[in-house]
Amino acid sequence: MTTSTAPDAAARRKRSVKPDNSPLPGQAINTRPMAGDAIYERILSAIMEHRLTPGTKLVEEKLASIFGVNRTRVREVLARLSHEGLLTTIPNRGAFVASPTPDEARAIFAARRILEPALLRHLCEHTSPAHIEQLRAHVAQEAEARERGERRAIIRLSGEFHIRIADLVENPVMSKMMRELASLTCLIIVLYDSPTVPACTHDDHGTIIDAIEQGRTEEAVAAMIGHLHHIEQVLDMSTPPGEEEDLEEMLGMD
Template structure:
């Protein structure tokens, strides 16, 4: 049986309320999961969740007011980015990078971030340089006030923004992942109150970019990352059971 209505009438028909309701619920669920993903990712990057910390699905579901199925999807997404490790029979935990992985991450960062500076030097503009200086100033202020978590997050944001300004989305995502893994490495092998680099490093790097000195900027980036890696003390850290409700209290 054919529909006697014209194509124009069909195109103007009111949407099915049931379908619209399901789409809204799906969108809301996805937004909720995105917010939870960012909350857990930030907690890792800011060192509020330490490497090896167990992430119990039932506890997270209660904290965030979501089903365990929803939490499982978030954890799987974090696992794809190597921030979380999923072990059959044991569940999820914040990834614990090995010493070999730590060295590999910094080697990758030297190659990638040093290489992107040549292109960035040719295209960065005054407004973007001002934006980078603002991030560097905020980081220095956080270090001065001994706000370690804020300083770590701002440092990662600075390196991520450098990559983003190059205009290559694939490169930007890769640097973002490397910076997130570096945060885990610093949490596991670093020292409290020390990010492994001079607090003025980022400002000096901006000066080199502004002067158009791409080779010197690349060399400086290499030394900057070398100093961070050299500051690490490679040893075993005990696993811990974090207080998830306290860590994510701001979310509730």
């Protein structure tokens, strides 16, 4: 009977080491296959940061390879995103990042002008110093991203500001609705954004927070409606030609 030598044991340990998959900042290191929720968040973030653009095809086999999971898990995530309107599934062709039409875009803004005033009225009635502190901290992050010229972070944080307001209301149904509408709005902006006009001005969110803090409910509502109206008005409702995207690069997995 032979025994393993130290070099043999070292070689086995070397072979057992998995390739480095460096985590994102703040993300825990996990050698297990990525969970469905984590894949969902990765794709959603890529959409909100305009890394995944409308019309991009999401190939199950490619995504399974990128995330180190089986196609069944990927299919479940794609079905969830499709249910939320963020993907369009075409029989015999696959799943594509949604490309809202001008009419769909206007309907989404109309829905936001109904939902967000209701969220603000509730928040104004039940606000606390902690709420204001959280919102101001978020706006501070937006300002820092603008100073650094980080366009993707600016886009994501601008959308998340509205989601944060919904979360403070502590109604899971309304939070889910706001999350979906904010994500769809990001798709609309990347499709129809005028290259010479910013869709989101830097001080609108601060004005809304000021009104909430001072209990000026209708002023907060008016500021929000004006904010949404401005974003919609500066959009150029003409669809640019689609482009092939590198999924691994767009998902930040390279």
